[in-house]
Amino acid sequence: MTQRTKPLLVDPDHPAPPTPLGTVVMIALLVALALMTLIPLYWMVVTSFTPSTLTVKFPPDLWPKNPTFDNFQEVLNRPNFWRWVLTTTIVATVVTVFELFTASMAAYAFAKIPFRGSGSLFWLYILSMMLPFQVILVPLFIMSSRMGLVDSYAGLILPALASPYSVFLMKQFIQTLPSDLIDAARVDGAAEFTIFTRVIMPLVKPGLAFLGIITFIGQWNSFLWPLIITRSAEMRTLQVGLVLLREEIPLSYGVHMAGALLAAIPIIIVFFSSQKYFLRGTTVGAVKG
Secondary structure (H helix, E strand, C coil), X not given: CCCCXXXXXXXXXXXXXXXXXXXXXXHHHHHHHHHHHHHHHHHHHHXXXXXXXXXXXXXXXXCCXXXXXXXXXXXXXXXXXXXXXXXXXXXXXXXXXXXXXXXXXXXXXXXXXXXCCHHHHHHHHHHHHHCCHHHHHHHHHHHHHHCCCCCCHHHHHHHHCCCHHHHHHHHHHHCCCXXXXXXXXXXXXXXXXXHHXXXXXXXXXXXXXXXXXXXXXXHHCCCXXXXXXXXXXXXXXXXXXXXXXXXXXXXXXXXXXHHHHHHHHHHHHHHHCCHHHHHHHHCCCCCCC
């Protein structure tokens, strides 16, 4: 038996043509833009290691001459800092878990269970995304206040459990699945909830992962609603607490940047450890089942 030789990808007698000038310029432009987006992050890191007395120096140093951890120590020693971290972690985790379950169930109903008025109801629900949060902020606060949810975990969590975008995203994932699998499960006598948990959920794990990531990041960075619904310093979330920190020790830019860097570290870790799910999320709905 003769062994086939793999074809050469590059012919040495006919080298590839040089890269067009336009492509080189475009790559250089994209690299420059990428570096520009990193400038705020770089400056946050530099300032967080700079003594607060030198943060107002002009011209500023591109790298601290005497790096210090005093700014981080000042933030970590604040009375309620770890309570803010705990509150933010609890709220972000609970909202993410419940929203994954409720959004995927609603998406399964809209995508695979035909019922009268499903299309109109779905688009009516999606149209609610056009309303800015500031429009419903006052009535939402009044309703939460009458229900006794002010300055509580329930007040922080309950309004965030329903998201039209989450339902829309999961519907795009679920409707790409072949309906033959669902029909076969129904023929075998499986109930709708069994089909949802045993058939649908395992097949949409990339969608659930993507939705979980963006939901957790959104709740971790949430600011306006936690600022409105909380009263005591113990119930503040991390983002609101950092604003209070800025009011307690103004002009301490090194401390402020150290707090911002500590708050950004979990999000940076989540983003870089799950980039493939972001890529899959951007291509959802490209293939129909």
